[in-house]
Amino acid sequence: MRLVGPGAELVVRGLVANVASPEALLRAVAERQDRQAFLALFRHFAPRVKAYLKRQGADFAVADDLAQDVMLKVWRRAAAFDTAKASAATWIYAIARNTQIDAFRRTRRPEVDIDDAALVADSTPLADDAVAHGERQDRVRDALATLPVEQATVVRMSFFLHKAHAEIANELSLPLGTVKSRLRLAFGRLREALREDGP
Numbered sequence: 001m002r003l004v005g006p007g008a009e010l011v012v013r014g015l016v017a018n019v020a021s022p023e024a025l026l027r028a029v030a031e032r033q034d035r036q037a038f039l040a041l042f043r044h045f046a047p048r049v050k051a052y053l054k055r056q057g058a059d060f061a062v063a064d065d066l067a068q069d070v071m072l073k074v075w076r077r078a079a080a081f082d083t084a085k086a087s088a089a090t091w092i093y094a095i096a097r098n099t100q101i102d103a104f105r106r107t108r109r110p111e112v113d114i115d116d117a118a119l120v121a122d123s124t125p126l127a128d129d130a131v132a133h134g135e136r137q138d139r140v141r142d143a144l145a146t147l148p149v150e151q152a153t154v155v156r157m158s159f160f161l162h163k164a165h166a167e168i169a170n171e172l173s174l175p176l177g178t179v180k181s182r183l184r185l186a187f188g189r190l191r192e193a194l195r196e197d198g199p
Contacts, residue, residue: 022088023081030078038078042071045089049096056100066103070096143193151186154179 020028020037022044028037050067058066073095081091144152153172157163165183169176 022092023083026074026078026081026088026091029075030081038075041074041088045074045092046071049092052093052096053100056097058100062103066096066099070099073099139194140190143190146193147186147189151182151189154182155186155190158183 020040022041025034025037025041028034029041046067049070050063053063053066054060070092074092077095081088085091086094144155147155154168157168157171158165163171165179166176168174169179172179
């Protein structure tokens with residue numbers, strides 16, 4: 001069918017109202033990219049979709065933009081329409097609802113600028129934290145000084161020099177079990193010392 005002359009609009013409207021169902025028009029769009037069928041769908045559904053979107057809370061301009069977007073999706077996705085699952089109207093209104101939800105999410109969750117200075121963590125410790133950290137270090141140092149030399153040595157090598165237990169055993173010419181045993185004893189003593197000294 002061609003749309004020519006002043007009566008063409010009536011013929012197109014007649015397709016939706018009398019001649020062809022919206023489902024048949026969608027099939028024509030899906031199978032042949034039939035522009036006349038799409039125009040009939042557009043003229044029938046675009047104002048209704050826009051009114052639906054306004055009832056859902058969209059203002060006039062947003063509803064107009066979203067209705068255009070919905071109808072573009074109808075054109076692009078017509079092949080996905082399945083008459084066994086829904087009517088044409090139900091399918092189109094589902095696209096409208098999802099399009100509005102997506103638009104709402106975009107406005108509520110703006111993209112984050114990772115270079116925004118407000119999002120960069122302050123590397124300067126708070127004065128209270130710095131004092132507490134310094135006190136903790138002093139307590140640990142004092143507790144380490146109370147350990148026997150052989151235990152203090154394996155603790156320093158393990159935690160301050162980041163050496164593996166096997167590496168410590170090799171360097172000190174000790175069995176691995178002895179290194180682990182000394183660390184275990186040292187931790188027990190350190191725990192006790194720190195518990196007695198601090199809150």
